[in-house]
Amino acid sequence: RVEEYFVSEASMREAILNAIVHKQYESGVPIQISVYKDKLYITNVGKLPDHWTEETLYQKHGSKSYNPNIAHVFYLAGHIESWGRGIEKIFDSCIENDLPMPKYYINPTDIMIEFDAPQRLVIDNFSKVTNRVNDTMNKILESLYDDPGYTITELANIMKMSRKSISNNIKKLKDLGIIERVGNNKKGYWKIKR
Incomplete structure (x- = not known):
């Protein structure tokens, strides 16, 4: 149940797919998922495309995958769409399930999403x-x-x-x-x- 885990299945799925598709694999650092009673973090080594800011993530935006070949395979398998609706789907699922909106943290070497439990x-x-x-x-x-x-x-x-x-x-x-x-x-x- 969503109430038990406080992250919807759709949000978790999209956040993990985003991490896989946009990860900088040459770093050798694995995608990290940290689970607590009231928070869940997903972190991967990566960076925003040139000229993008954190605000770009929260707006309608195109897809600029760091790993286009991986993205293409996921697209062909029906796991993702071709025009970058992953974050929008995460937000839509949170709204639909009455859950807090996640927060993104853009660091120099990694990007982290934080899901908070409802109050x-x-x-x-x-x-x-x-x-x-x-x-x-x-x-x-x-x-x-x-x-x-x-x-x-x-x-x-x-x-x-x-x-x-x-x-x-x-x-x-x-x-x-x-x-x-x-x-x-x-x-x-x-x-x-x-």
Whole structure:
């Protein structure tokens, strides 16, 4: 069910097909799919065609495949259309299934699409976690649901508490197995596990 996975089958299919057709295979880096309880990311090494911007993706646009031979095979097999409606199909499916619109992140070496869970699912998951923690820990979790990239210093500023107090409560959340740190202190993020 869409409500259970928060990404429709049509959106997932089109996002993966886009990643396959537009990937720069010479990089040797595989397409990466990261699945969390409230987010799903699909990342591939690639770049926009010359003179395209992020805004071009959100508008009606033609198809400029990085791998025209792969695109042609997919077209002949009936998996894609010849004139680049993949992103439009992703957006249409999200609207049809009452799901949040995905976000694209255009980086110098890769392109990533992020699907977010509807707020109703985030709240359901959040209530299952928060009955095991104190008020401060709840507030930290609320902030991390908004932005998993917050640092301890930023959380201390937001909550108007000492860094030591935030650190202690973060440690409790980690000890309970509710959160874990992914990556380093500067460029990492907090993953809410349950």
